[in-house]
Amino acid sequence: MLRKFTAVLMLVVAWPLQAGDDTGVFYQRYDNEAAMVEHTITQASENQQLVALVLGAAWCHDSRALAGYFSDPALAPVTENIAVLPVDVGYLENKRTLLSQFGYPVYFATPTLLLIDPQTRQVINRASLPAWQSAHNESAVTLQDYLLAQHQYWQTQWLPAPMVAEVEAFETQQANHLYNHYQQLGKLLAKEDNGQPAPDLNAQWRAVKQYRMALQSDLIRMHQAGEIGDKTPNYPPIDW
Numbered sequence: 133m134l135r136k137f138t139a140v141l142m143l144v145v146a147w148p149l150q151a152g153d154d155t156g157v158f159y160q161r162y163d164n165e166a167a168m169v170e171h172t173i174t175q176a177s178e179n180q181q182l183v184a185l186v187l188g189a190a191w192c193h194d195s196r197a198l199a200g201y202f203s204d205p206a207l208a209p210v211t212e213n214i215a216v217l218p219v220d221v222g223y224l225e226n227k228r229t230l231l232s233q234f235g236y237p238v239y240f241a242t243p244t245l246l247l248i249d250p251q252t253r254q255v256i257n258r259a260s261l262p263a264w265q266s267a268h269n270e271s272a273v274t275l276q277d278y279l280l281a282q283h284q285y286w287q288t289q290w291l292p293a294p295m296v297a298e299v300e301a302f303e304t305q306q307a308n309h310l311y312n313h314y315q316q317l318g319k320l321l322a323k324e325d326n327g328q329p330a331p332d333l334n335a336q337w338r339a340v341k342q343y344r345m346a347l348q349s350d351l352i353r354m355h356q357a358g359e360i361g362d363k364t365p366n367y368p369p370i371d372w
Contacts, residue, residue: 158199159188159220165230169217176215177250182286186218187227188243191325195243197268204272210279223318226311235295238307240348241265247282252292257282259352299354302364306347313340316372339370
């Protein structure tokens with residue numbers, strides 16, 4: 133989910149994880165985000181690690197839950213094989229530049245847990261990552277099991293998927309629309325988070341959620357099928 137505010141989190145970076153409490157900082161902002169991502173990808177490739185790119189925000193209770201799981205000491209053996217890079221998306225900032233290099237131009241929720249092969253820069257868990265968008269329904273144990281299973285899948289079964297031009301074009305077009313909605317929704321989120329009235333937030337939130345969840349589901353299907361299908365999806369307009 134992309135929702136519910138309060139408090140901040142704990143520290144995890146692309147190098148060894150550190151335990152913390154819920155007063156720390158997990159999702160990070162970087163002076164040079166592109167350089168930090170490149171450093172993480174390079175180090176992961178050299179160390180034969182998966183990259184876990186974790187997008188989230190302090191106002192989101194699911195983001196905070198996922199941060200808590202990553203800080204659990206039980207995950208330390210698992211994360212030795214994974215380079216974890218947490219990124220703060222603020223109030224639904226546009227992360228196209230960051231994500232497009234991985235063939236995933238727009239995030240559909242906070243948190244978003246992308247597991248990336250550093251050699252091909254492809255996301256290996258596109259179909260299963262939606263579960264972590266409602267992370268507070270999960271646990272550190274389920275995250276541990278998930279990361280172990282995904283790492284084993286990456287080592288033994290995963291193969292890069294061919295990119296389909298028509299699917300990429302559709303995804304890029306819809307990413308533009310979704311980021312435009314995020315820009316408007318982010319303004320309302322910031323108001324509410326700072327104690328200002330935002331009476332339209334709930335209605336607009338529901339409308340954007342309906343769109344982003346339908347779009348994500350359609351894109352998962354398209355990428356699995358390698359085609360858009362018989363009919364290009366249409367989505368209800370969102371009025372601002």
